[in-house]
Amino acid sequence: MPVFQYQGRNKTGKRKSGKVMAENRKEAVLRLRESGVSVISINELNGILYKEISLGGKKVKNKDFIIYLRQFSTLLKAGVPIVEATKILAQQTSSKVLKKTLAAVVQNLEEGKPYSDAAEEQNGAFPPLFTNMVRAGEAGGNLDEILERMAVYFxxxxxxxxxxxxxxxxxxxxxxxxxxxxxxxxxxxxxxxxxxxxxxxxxxxxxxxxxxxxxxxxxxxxxxxxxxxxxxxxxxxxxxxxxxxxxxxxxxxxxxxxxxxxxxxxxxxxxxxxxxxxxxxxxxxxxxxxxxxxxxxxxxxxxxxxxxxxxxxxxxxxxxxxxxxxxxxxxxxxxxxxxxxxxxxxxxxxxxxxxxxxxxxxxxxxxxxxxxxxxxxxxxxxxxxxxxxxxxxxxxxxxxxx
The missing domain is CATH 1.20.81.30 (Type II secretion system (T2SS), domain F)
Known part of the structure; x- marks a missing residue:
């Protein structure tokens, strides 16, 4: 999938730059816009260094991810705040990748970022479908139901x-x-x-x-x-x-x-x-x-x-x-x-x-x-x-x- 280098501003007006993967330039702009980035300039990066390469060690394993979804949904339904729930699951999980990822998510949450944005910034540790569904759950106020549905889906x-x-x-x-x-x-x-x-x-x-x-x-x-x-x-x-x-x-x-x-x-x-x-x-x-x-x-x-x-x-x-x-x-x-x-x-x-x-x-x-x-x-x-x-x-x- 092509990689695009962009420069833009976030919702607070702060300048932001980075890379995003998308099928084409139009889709890249749309994805950035959905994540709250107003694009100033965007260019496709060419060369083998910018090919999508998966080393297999950065993504959370399916079994660990499904267990995490079940537990996360249960904690939210019990009224546990999302930051505390994420801290609890980060301490309890036996997966080193998930533990490290959730620790980074907690840090982003404490900075005031929505959970969907915090999860999306974890270098592909979570599936794109998950982050988009979470964003929909945050907008609809039914995140616990979305997580339960995601657990069944996965x-x-x-x-x-x-x-x-x-x-x-x-x-x-x-x-x-x-x-x-x-x-x-x-x-x-x-x-x-x-x-x-x-x-x-x-x-x-x-x-x-x-x-x-x-x-x-x-x-x-x-x-x-x-x-x-x-x-x-x-x-x-x-x-x-x-x-x-x-x-x-x-x-x-x-x-x-x-x-x-x-x-x-x-x-x-x-x-x-x-x-x-x-x-x-x-x-x-x-x-x-x-x-x-x-x-x-x-x-x-x-x-x-x-x-x-x-x-x-x-x-x-x-x-x-x-x-x-x-x-x-x-x-x-x-x-x-x-x-x-x-x-x-x-x-x-x-x-x-x-x-x-x-x-x-x-x-x-x-x-x-x-x-x-x-x-x-x-x-x-x-x-x-x-x-x-x-x-x-x-x-x-x-x-x-x-």
């Missing part, structure tokens, strides 16, 4: 994400085990037998010669595979850093056999659940769609959401761009259209999310039942092929000796 998101991961974990694990076994056989076992076969002479079977050549190549040029793995990793990172190439990768992922349908259902469930939570918290519809665009993580669906936002700005239905796009099933667009006409869009989206979360559960179970025997056969074929390539000439040697 619990469901975490459960769905874990389901998808578990479905993809098995083939990935078996694939890694297969690679390790093949590397071990080619680098240690095969070269030992190659020397023995050479002393006996004679013509070796084709499969044996192929395996011997692979073993010799891997033994001499193992560093090529290491460099190739590093190159692939860097290449994928560069591809997902660019919106156009990431769109292509997301398109390919959604079109994959078995897994494509699962990812599509998971993304639709996440999109509809997030929009429903934002709408029910009285967040404006255009701002809600913009938030979902940023956090969805799939450029194919995000592009359709941008088109839906444009459609709403023109006075049309947000379902219009979705109806003509292959990634959105008819049920989704029909429910959205009905919700817009009846004024129950948040509840309709909630029902769609419930349906697709159940679909994700069913799909993961089906994929596991299909993938497991296929991966076992694959592993047996790979390992069996190498072992067979060694065993066949051994039988010939034993027959010659006898």
């Amino acid at each position: 619990e469901k998101q975490y459960r769905t994400r874990q389901k998808v991961k578990s479905a993809m974990m098995y083939p990935a694990t078996v694939g890694i085990i297969s690679i390790v076994i093949v590397i071990f056989l080619l680098s240690t076992v095969v070269p030992a037998f190659a020397g023995m076969f050479a002393t006996f002479g004679g013509e070796l079977p084709l499969i044996t010669r192929i395996v011997m050549s692979l073993g010799s190549f891997f033994g001499s040029y193992w560093w090529v595979f290491l460099l190739l793995a590093i190159a692939v990793y860097i290449g994928v990172y560069l591809l997902i850093s660019n919106r156009k190439t990431k769109y292509f990768l997301d398109y390919v992922l959604l079109k994959l056999p078995l897994f494509g349908s699962l990812l599509q259902k998971a993304q639709i469930a996440r999109m509809t659940r997030t929009l429903s939570s934002l709408f029910s918290s009285s967040v404006p519809i255009l701002q809600s769609i913009m938030i979902v665009e940023r956090i969805l993580g799939n450029e194919v669906l995000s592009k359709v959401l941008r088109e839906a936002r444009t459609s709403i700005e023109k006075g049309q239905s947000m379902a219009v761009p979705m109806e003509i796009h292959w990634a959105f099933p008819p049920m989704v667009t029909q429910m959205i259209a009905i919700g817009e006409k009846s004024g129950t869009l948040d509840s309709m989206l909630d029902r769609v999310a419930d349906f697709y979360e159940m679909e994700v559960d069913n799909s993961t179970d089906q994929i596991k039942s299909l993938i497991e025997p296929m991966m076992i056969v694959f592993l047996a074929f790979v390992v069996g092929g190498i072992v067979g390539a060694i065993a066949v000439p051994m039988f010939s040697i034993f027959e010659t000796i006898n």
Whole structure:
């Protein structure tokens, strides 16, 4: 996502400067305006140093964050002031990241800043959706209810994400085990037998010669595979850093056999659940769609959401761009259209999310039942092929000796 350098003034007229991430210049100005900054000048920063890089250690873990939301909501409902509640939770949490983050939030709160602004300044420790929902709760005076709703939302998101991961974990694990076994056989076992076969002479079977050549190549040029793995990793990172190439990768992922349908259902469930939570918290519809665009993580669906936002700005239905796009099933667009006409869009989206979360559960179970025997056969074929390539000439040697 592009990074913009800005200069402006806050609500008190004090000069303020910094950086903000946004899809484009217009969105950057809008985000700053929402946070109370009047923009004087803003410019996009170019170069690899300004690419969005996540080191994984700055964000609060999902489990710790969900527990925090539950406890925070309970304390506010009990009438504990927000500063005191934050201090209590900072002392009680076992998460070092959350403890450090809440300590910084407390400091900002004591300076007179709203909780939403204090949370937003913590370098991405909290999700953008959370800070926007908190801002809506502060404006509506129902922050405790918003936090409870957020806890339910993140619990469901975490459960769905874990389901998808578990479905993809098995083939990935078996694939890694297969690679390790093949590397071990080619680098240690095969070269030992190659020397023995050479002393006996004679013509070796084709499969044996192929395996011997692979073993010799891997033994001499193992560093090529290491460099190739590093190159692939860097290449994928560069591809997902660019919106156009990431769109292509997301398109390919959604079109994959078995897994494509699962990812599509998971993304639709996440999109509809997030929009429903934002709408029910009285967040404006255009701002809600913009938030979902940023956090969805799939450029194919995000592009359709941008088109839906444009459609709403023109006075049309947000379902219009979705109806003509292959990634959105008819049920989704029909429910959205009905919700817009009846004024129950948040509840309709909630029902769609419930349906697709159940679909994700069913799909993961089906994929596991299909993938497991296929991966076992694959592993047996790979390992069996190498072992067979060694065993066949051994039988010939034993027959010659006898």
